[in-house]
Amino acid sequence: MLRRANAIAIFHAIRLQPGISQREIGDRTGIDKSTVSAVINQFDALGLLERVADESRKGRGRPSEGVRINGAAGLMLGIDIEPERLVVMSAGLDGVPLDVSEYPALPSESEFAGGVSAAVAAHLARGGSTLAEVRSIGVCLPGLVDRSGKLISSSNFRWGAVDVAGELRARFGQKVWVDNDARGAGLAERLFGCCLDVQDFVFIDSHSGVGGALYLEGAIYAGSLGIAGEIGHTKIVPHGRICQCGDGGCLSAYISGPALRDAFRGAGLVANSFAEMKALAEQNIPEAMGVLDEAGEILGLALSNFINLLNPPNIVIGGGLAVLAPYLMPPAERVLRRHALPEGLAHCTILISELSKEPHARGPLAVALQGLSQLNADGAFPW
Amino acid sequence: MLRRANAIAIFHAIRLQPGISQREIGDRTGIDKSTVSAVINQFDALGLLERVADESRKGRGRPSEGVRINGAAGLMLGIDIEPERLVVMSAGLDGVPLDVSEYPALPSESEFAGGVSAAVAAHLARGGSTLAEVRSIGVCLPGLVDRSGKLISSSNFRWGAVDVAGELRARFGQKVWVDNDARGAGLAERLFGCCLDVQDFVFIDSHSGVGGALYLEGAIYAGSLGIAGEIGHTKIVPHGRICQCGDGGCLSAYISGPALRDAFRGAGLVANSFAEMKALAEQNIPEAMGVLDEAGEILGLALSNFINLLNPPNIVIGGGLAVLAPYLMPPAERVLRRHALPEGLAHCTILISELSKEPHARGPLAVALQGLSQLNADGAFPW
DSSP: OHHHHHHHHHHHHHHHSTTEEHHHHHHHHOOOHHHHHHHHHHHHHTTOEEEEEOGGGTTSSSOOEEEEEOTTSOEEEEEEEOSSEEEEEEEETTOOEEEEEEEEOOOOGGGHHHHHHHHHHHHHHHTTOOGGGEEEEEEEESSEEOTTSOEEEBTTTTBOOBOHHHHHHHHHOTTEEEEEHHHHHHHHHHHTSTTTTOSOEEEEEESSSEEEEEEETTEEOOTTTSOTTOGGGSBSSTTOSBOTTSOBSBTHHHHSHHHHHHHHHHTTOOOOSHHHHHHHHHTTOHHHHHHHHHHHHHHHHHHHHHHHHHOOSEEEEEEHHHHTHHHHHHHHHHHHHHHSOHHHHHTOEEEEOSGGGSSSOSHHHHHHHHHHHTOOSSOOOOO | OHHHHHHHHHHHHHHHSTTEEHHHHHHHHOOOHHHHHHHHHHHHHTTOEEEEEOGGGTTSSSOOEEEEEOGGGOEEEEEEEOSSEEEEEEEETTOOEEEEEEEEOOOOGGGHHHHHHHHHHHHHHHTTOOGGGEEEEEEEESSEEOTTSOEEEBTTTTBOOBOHHHHHHHHHOTTEEEEEHHHHHHHHHHHTSTTTTOSOEEEEEESSSEEEEEEETTEEOOTTTSOTTOGGGSBSSTTOSBOTTSOBSBTHHHHSHHHHHHHHHHTTOOOOSHHHHHHHHHTTOHHHHHHHHHHHHHHHHHHHHHHHHHOOSEEEEEEHHHHTHHHHHHHHHHHHHHHSOHHHHHTOEEEEOSGGGSSSOSHHHHHHHHHHHTOOSSOOOOO
16 A cells, blocks of 8 residues: 555656656655665666656766656557547656547447447557557546446446446456546546645536545545545435436536536527537626526535535636636635635635646546556555 | 554554553554554653553463553543533543543633633542643534634634633643544544444534544544534535524534424424433324434435545444434435435445443543544644
8 A cells, every 4th residue: 555655656756857866756755765766666677767867966976867757668548438429548658648539439338348449449550559558548437436447337328337447457458447537537637737736635527427536635535435526416405406316406417517508408508518608608698697607606515515524725626617617616606605614715725627628638547647657466546 | 644643553552452562563553563662662651551461472482571551640631611511521541431520611712711720620629639640631622623723613602713722731731632522522433432443434423513523544534724524514405594603504503402402392392402302202202203304314415425425434423313313314314225326325334323322422532542642742633
């Protein structure tokens, strides 16, 4: 456990400061010298590192050796299984994206492994790469994903249980890592986004459903089965609107993409994406503003509960909620001032995700990178 | 941080198995030999331990030395500042209660330190003890208590901000530790109650308000300011009943002691304590059953949100909710089956606190014991 956490911390210290010396890695991470050295030797044996002269010490006494991620030593793939499409993204081992391609949505859980394999083959062929070059594959999908990478259920897909990690590992080997999409997106904020220097945050986003991730004291809090963070299915309005999950009053029934599309439709407007909703609001169409104002109040209620229950130092707003933030946050803040404990609110920074405004999610690559960096033989996530 | 957590783990291993050997402490806690030895030497220097022959190894080869808490080496005091009364409890250093006495409620925040001092003096005089014998004082009160032991506010007391730890340390020295009452009660479950072997649980209780504590992966999760766990002020019913805090729809407005008393009164019944409410229900009075059925449904909604957001392996029901559990839990379970994610519910054990049925809270003594065992010079809690 500790070894995994150390490996991850050391990997990201190197990734974020190419050429860093072992001594500085120790200073930055607080990990002792011998552990830093042992972990670096393991990364080195796996071919993940290059040893370079420490640039920062040039000309000052004995030259020190630094290390950096060997970005060219292989590929990572991020696979985003969405209800409407399948996205494959490739990146170097440093996490820098190289290429992205889209494929039709997977028709059912029974055909998913074949569909993913075909998409991966097409994506690699298009870049002239081979599967042998791929060192890590991260997969994200909406739904309840347990610690072993099994999908328990997904109200977004209406799929049943399927062993996503097991079936993909049978095709691609142990290098496959699977997580819930919101948890992947939260991890992406930590690795690439607005939380590079933030250890403690609560993440909430909206796509086909509303998801969340709890990043507490430096690590994902995943709960007993590994499904913690399902804020979309906390009950905001007792006996309220029916949710995709079949229950009533869930947050997701008010501010998921489909819920907002239905609310726009109810107001006589057509908006099939968060961008289209934003465009209608930008035209100052009163009905659009009204729908988003109401949605923002519901979001504010959910954030109030986050603040009162968890007293988080930071909340990150992601997915479609980030796209619509200019219209959702003013009403949400009104509600927060009314319902959040004032001291908790005063000590909570609300961040709007920039990554979420990119056309493709970085979560799957974050999951691939985390899998690659944990030096973990048993294939489980380091929760 | 790590040193504190190690010290606490070692102290409790000794407390729970008097006479344990250093080797066995290492096996049980996973802490390395040299740290175990160093921490034990520190405890020893403070006079907290006795060295004894390890009983378990009697007659088998070379006798090994064990250690146990020197229960007689001093006293701990637990002070429970409730809106209706002030309770002082004394215990040996092993946490075993010796004596308890009750005093009138403190009239206001400006007089609290004097009132506490007078009560402590009376309690000690009655037992023929002196302040010099007291090694640790734990104080609990309802309200927002930050990491430094300051009361930020309390809707139960209608007190303003007061530096509880600071004022009491000015009178009693650094041995004073202050926490929120529900967090103290949660800690008591871990140290003395149903969670001796449980690392991960969510605690909820009801007294003058509804409180909670998040015990995640072996430690209290306290949040940014130290006020995490305020489940009583999560919003269960938008625009619902007015709460003591001034806001509407809080869980506390439905299932706190005063809220339930008002609901009984609304049904034409007088019940001024949880025990009296239980007695009315035991008489099968339909109005009493109706009030508790409705309260149980609200509790079920709150527990559903806990399960969906945090996927906790265990939930502990405490305070008045434990007293009323036979009447609250059947409706709560009905709601859980409807609103909790089935997988999260199936993997969550709901425990009813036995400690909560005792006439006096053990939380303050738990806080005193935790303070005593952490070998912490700066006086902050080991969060």
